[in-house]
Amino acid sequence: MLLNSVIIILREVLEASLLISVLLVFSKQLNLSYRWIVWALVIGFSGAFFYAANISSVSGWFDGVGQELTNALLQQGIFILLLFIIILVVLQFRRKNANTHILTIMMGLIVSLAIIREGSEIFIYLTNFTQAKDLFLIVISGAVIGAGIGCSIGIIVYYLLCNIASRWSLNVGSVLLILIAAGMVSQASLLLIQADWLPSQLPLWDSSDFISEQSVIGQLLYAVIGYEATPTPIQAGLYCGALTLLISLFLLTGKITPKEDNPS
Amino acid sequence: MSKYTFSFVKVLLLLSGLIQISLLRAETPVIKIEIQNHLFFPSEITVPVNTKIKLMIHNLDATSEEFESYELNREKVIMGNQKVIIFIGPLPTGEYPFFGEFYPKTAQGLIIVK
Numbered sequence: 001m002l003l004n005s006v007i008i009i010l011r012e013v014l015e016a017s018l019l020i021s022v023l024l025v026f027s028k029q030l031n032l033s034y035r036w037i038v039w040a041l042v043i044g045f046s047g048a049f050f051y052a053a054n055i056s057s058v059s060g061w062f063d064g065v066g067q068e069l070t071n072a073l074l075q076q077g078i079f080i081l082l083l084f085i086i087i088l089v090v091l092q093f094r095r096k097n098a099n100t101h102i103l104t105i106m107m108g109l110i111v112s113l114a115i116i117r118e119g120s121e122i123f124i125y126l127t128n129f130t131q132a133k134d135l136f137l138i139v140i141s142g143a144v145i146g147a148g149i150g151c152s153i154g155i156i157v158y159y160l161l162c163n164i165a166s167r168w169s170l171n172v173g174s175v176l177l178i179l180i181a182a183g184m185v186s187q188a189s190l191l192l193i194q195a196d197w198l199p200s201q202l203p204l205w206d207s208s209d210f211i212s213e214q215s216v217i218g219q220l221l222y223a224v225i226g227y228e229a230t231p232t233p234i235q236a237g238l239y240c241g242a243l244t245l246l247i248s249l250f251l252l253t254g255k256i257t258p259k260e261d262n263p264s
Numbered sequence: 265m266s267k268y269t270f271s272f273v274k275v276l277l278l279l280s281g282l283i284q285i286s287l288l289r290a291e292t293p294v295i296k297i298e299i300q301n302h303l304f305f306p307s308e309i310t311v312p313v314n315t316k317i318k319l320m321i322h323n324l325d326a327t328s329e330e331f332e333s334y335e336l337n338r339e340k341v342i343m344g345n346q347k348v349i350i351f352i353g354p355l356p357t358g359e360y361p362f363f364g365e366f367y368p369k370t371a372q373g374l375i376i377v378k
Contacts, residue, residue: 128327213334
């Protein structure tokens, strides 16, 4: 029970933790206020609690696929916000005079949405054990360990990105965000297939013998690039489409924005 | 005029009949699974190859469970005493394990496609 709890919480925390650390690195390098993280965490956790408390009725929406649609909507929201963030961050890196208010609001919103999605599952899981006193302690210990590992990975990524030259950290951070954003599209399409809103198809390939989704590498790749061992053509197509869109916007914004000469 | 109206109604009736037949033919097979004491009943299901299936999962426990399968690419939270539906397939022949993420020690199942 302890190990299971560690794994469940770690899986949920990892993705949000990576996202938060990349956004915090950008905040630091663009000299933005860190205040957004506070309200983002508050909204995220209250939203997650509210979502978890109402999951039964949400599940019943749209002929029983409300849960899939809500989660897909949250992930699409994160994707669209990340798309704007990437453009704004590149603009901001190039000329330091743009309005940063909207940037911090978007960062906060992304983190709120990510926590609502991942946090609600943690709440649902943990409430199972509130009645069982002896088990509750074990499960909570597991949850703390899992959350600790997830946050530590985020902190390591944060310091790694902070300690590479600012020119590189923009690129490395943006690439991470682009991959996470495309992964969101892939996950959302999977949920829409599960809900039968997108047509189901035979998988395009099966790489589970090569990298299993259950393995540690598989889980990490899932969190970073949205790895799937057996994607369907629609899922792979949407993933590639999202990736192409994000990369072209990233490169284009960098190209058309003249770099401001630093007096120093 | 009334002759045309009559034949128009006939065509409409014929069309709606055709649509109904095609809808009936496209009806997705439903398979019912129950969760009780953190176990799946039945825990082994055989489904036809290349067919879309609608799983109807009824959680009879008071605790929530998360239906999860890496092989099927599916995951869905099922609250206590709740029924949910999950669409799976079409799938190539093979064995597709699934499990309850919250109680994986006992909640294990297998979908056999042949």
